[in-house]
Amino acid sequence: MTDASMQENPEATPHPVSLTAPNERTRKRAKAERRFRAYGIAAVATGLFFLVVLFTSILSEGIPAFTRTVVSVEFTLTEQQREESEAELFKTKAYSNLFISALKTELDERGLNVEINEDAIERLLGKVGGTIRTFYSENPGKLGEPVEFDLAASSRVDGYFKGRVSRDTMQDSRFLEKSDLDLVDALKEAGVIKQAFNWPFITGADSGVDNPGGAGIGASVVGSFFMMLVVLGLSLPIGVAASIYLEEFAPQNRFTDLIEVNISNLAAVPSIVFGILGLAVFIQFMHLPQSAPLVGGLVLTLMTLPTIIISTRASLKAVPPSIRDAALGVGASKMQAVFHHVLPLAAPGILTGTIIGLAQALGETAPLLLIGMVGFVARGYPDGFLAGFTEPNSAMPAQIYTWASRADAAFYEKAWGGIIILLVFLLTMNIIAIILRRRFERRW
Amino acid sequence: MNDMSRVERQVDTNKIKLECRDCQVYYGETHAIKDVNVDIEDKTVTAFIGPSGCGKSTFLRCLNRMNDTIDVARVKGSFKLDGEDIYDKRVDPVQLRAKVGMVFQKPNPFPKSIYDNVAYGPRIHGLARNKAELDEIVEKSLRRGAIWNEVKDRLDAPGTGLSGGQQQRLCIARAVATEPEVLLMDEPCSALDPIATAQVEELIDELRSRYSVVIVTHSMQQAARVSQKTAFFHLGNLVEFGETGQIFTNPEDPRTESYITGRIG
Numbered sequence: 001m002t003d004a005s006m007q008e009n010p011e012a013t014p015h016p017v018s019l020t021a022p023n024e025r026t027r028k029r030a031k032a033e034r035r036f037r038a039y040g041i042a043a044v045a046t047g048l049f050f051l052v053v054l055f056t057s058i059l060s061e062g063i064p065a066f067t068r069t070v071v072s073v074e075f076t077l078t079e080q081q082r083e084e085s086e087a088e089l090f091k092t093k094a095y096s097n098l099f100i101s102a103l104k105t106e107l108d109e110r111g112l113n114v115e116i117n118e119d120a121i122e123r124l125l126g127k128v129g130g131t132i133r134t135f136y137s138e139n140p141g142k143l144g145e146p147v148e149f150d151l152a153a154s155s156r157v158d159g160y161f162k163g164r165v166s167r168d169t170m171q172d173s174r175f176l177e178k179s180d181l182d183l184v185d186a187l188k189e190a191g192v193i194k195q196a197f198n199w200p201f202i203t204g205a206d207s208g209v210d211n212p213g214g215a216g217i218g219a220s221v222v223g224s225f226f227m228m229l230v231v232l233g234l235s236l237p238i239g240v241a242a243s244i245y246l247e248e249f250a251p252q253n254r255f256t257d258l259i260e261v262n263i264s265n266l267a268a269v270p271s272i273v274f275g276i277l278g279l280a281v282f283i284q285f286m287h288l289p290q291s292a293p294l295v296g297g298l299v300l301t302l303m304t305l306p307t308i309i310i311s312t313r314a315s316l317k318a319v320p321p322s323i324r325d326a327a328l329g330v331g332a333s334k335m336q337a338v339f340h341h342v343l344p345l346a347a348p349g350i351l352t353g354t355i356i357g358l359a360q361a362l363g364e365t366a367p368l369l370l371i372g373m374v375g376f377v378a379r380g381y382p383d384g385f386l387a388g389f390t391e392p393n394s395a396m397p398a399q400i401y402t403w404a405s406r407a408d409a410a411f412y413e414k415a416w417g418g419i420i421i422l423l424v425f426l427l428t429m430n431i432i433a434i435i436l437r438r439r440f441e442r443r444w
Numbered sequence: 445m446n447d448m449s450r451v452e453r454q455v456d457t458n459k460i461k462l463e464c465r466d467c468q469v470y471y472g473e474t475h476a477i478k479d480v481n482v483d484i485e486d487k488t489v490t491a492f493i494g495p496s497g498c499g500k501s502t503f504l505r506c507l508n509r510m511n512d513t514i515d516v517a518r519v520k521g522s523f524k525l526d527g528e529d530i531y532d533k534r535v536d537p538v539q540l541r542a543k544v545g546m547v548f549q550k551p552n553p554f555p556k557s558i559y560d561n562v563a564y565g566p567r568i569h570g571l572a573r574n575k576a577e578l579d580e581i582v583e584k585s586l587r588r589g590a591i592w593n594e595v596k597d598r599l600d601a602p603g604t605g606l607s608g609g610q611q612q613r614l615c616i617a618r619a620v621a622t623e624p625e626v627l628l629m630d631e632p633c634s635a636l637d638p639i640a641t642a643q644v645e646e647l648i649d650e651l652r653s654r655y656s657v658v659i660v661t662h663s664m665q666q667a668a669r670v671s672q673k674t675a676f677f678h679l680g681n682l683v684e685f686g687e688t689g690q691i692f693t694n695p696e697d698p699r700t701e702s703y704i705t706g707r708i709g
Contacts, residue, residue, distance in 0.1 A: 323552060323555075326553070328510065329510070330545065330568075331539070331542035332564075332565075332568055340564070
């Protein structure tokens with residue numbers, strides 16, 4: 001190339017006449033460098049752009065899941081009213097009628113005159129009578145006192161407030177009729193219907209397919225938490241012990257080479273393969289309970305182990321051999337050298353690898369589908385700490401998947417909200433890891 | 445180390461601390477050390493000199509079985525410390541290394557406090573019964589390492605924060621803290637500047653009153669300055685071993701002469 005350019009331009013001298021006047025080659029090089037920098041900046045900018053898009057869409061779609069529409073009505077039930085209602089054949093209906101008359105009086109007081117019928121109230125608020133009856137049978141002391149009831153509006157009404165449902169697009173159905181929206185508007189004007197923070201979404205369990213409003217992620221957060229406990233409790237000690245043995249003690253031979261290659265390959269095995277393995281081994285062969293966080297945790301442990309082993313070995317390798325020499329030189333045994341000196345130095349790296357592994361496991365969905373962790377958990381929370389491992393439960397990603405695949409658009413919003421919770425969970429884990437890292441590093 | 449062996453040593457071995465006979469080291473297929481016979485005397489500085497790759501460091505690492513940690517290395521021959529074969533199956537290398545301490549080429553303090561660096565050896569060998577005894581050992585060792593005055597006010601500071609020369613003296617203090625009988629030094633000054641080198645050399649001369657010191661060095665001047673005995677290695681063979689003065693002024697072997705006059709190496 002140099003020869004060719006020489007022939008084209010026989011006048012060219014090896015050095016420019018002046019240092020301030022760059023020659024052709026220098027200009028070319030500088031241009032190439034500027035181009036490369038531009039590519040780099042473009043790549044970073046593209047990445048940032050997608051990140052911003054991701055976060056805006058997650059937040060804009062997901063935040064509505066954290067609010068819900070409630071109708072709050074002050075209601076007083078006297079002892080006599082209760083006895084009368086309990087004497088009726090349709091008890092909840094009697095309570096419902098009392099509620100409707102109370103609502104009517106309240107609206108009349110505010111000068112609003114709207115038609116309220118029983119069916120419309122049921123479409124708007126569900127079985128009000130049942131809710132009221134349950135409340136008073138649990139809190140008989142509240143009889144005769146005014147009680148503020150926050151009744152969740154149906155998801156269609158919720159959708160009307162969030163813009164998902166409008167008069168133009170909706171069709172009359174058993175869930176909502178157009179005339180009901182007039183009532184809703186009137187209630188809104190009266191300040192009876194309002195938006196509130198959706199605690200049931202954070203604390204509740206999944207709901208049936210036609211009740212998106214009642215769906216909560218709480219139970220599956222608990223499921224994920226117990227799974228992570230299993231994964232952490234098994235994969236960290238096994239992974240670290242295996243890595244220490246392979247890195248510091250094992251002889252270098254064909255067999256250990258084979259193990260090494262296999263561990264690296266395992267890290268790249270699709271997660272669904274681990275899922276079907278878990279189904280065959282843990283459930284069909286070992287008869288462990290289906291849909292249990294214990295089994296989910298075991299499967300995810302299999303997945304996480306290679307990640308932890310690889311990162312632990314890398315951080316053990318990164319500890320300078322001079323430290324091992326120093327420890328052995330003063331008469332430490334090999335194990336003392338590893339546990340007193342090498343392992344503490346490798347700890348931050350091991351921790352990072354573990355958190356990456358756990359984060360992967362937390363977001364994993366495919367293997368959970370195979371072991372039945374998409375189960376509809378209507379019962380909600382486990383009975384105790386140990387039951388948390390064995391009782392059927394769902395996990396966050398599986399729950400999100402379930403919601404996303406349901407027909408009702410209100411579930412779509414829940415799925416986005418679930419992703420926000422998942423990310424918050426992940427962030428919490430990372431923060432804990434950072435704090436632990438700081439602790440470890442401060443030792444010296 | 446009991447009194448019996450002390451008496452025995454004086455009677456039987458005639459001040460020879462470490463007796464090496466027909467030593468061979470193989471790294472896989474490579475024959476790295478060939479038929480080496482060396483007697484390391486007590487309370488003497490013995491220097492190993494020779495060009496790079498001649499096997500002097502390899503041989504040094506045989507003396508406290510540091511080569512055990514290298515999978516492909518095989519050691520043959522007899523190495524007798526006070527008449528006991530250190531490669532005997534019953535010998536625990538951990539105990540041996542407490543008796544035969546080592547200082548490495550690059551200063552390698554643990555990333556812990558100065559105090560913990562020195563206290564580590566006594567702790568794992570159970571040399572101190574309580575904190576006061578441990579404090580005493582640490583102070584004594586740091587004094588022997590000629591670094592006490594510089595660090596006595598900051599024993600809690602990290603050992604890695606010291607200068608290179610101070611780190612190396614800390615490593616020497618750490619090595620002497622386990623009360624070794626032989627101190628092996630693998631090019632202890634090669635990473636140090638001339639002033640730090642001079643300090644370490646002075647220290648080696650002081651250590652001679654208590655220990656038998658074996659030092660590997662690239663610098664012939666250093667060997668001449670600090671040692672009483674010198675061994676010249678070349679291509680895995682021990683070419684010449686004798687009094688330092690003799691080696692440097694009147695070498696017997698032409699290869700030694702070539703090396704010390706700078707014609708080979």
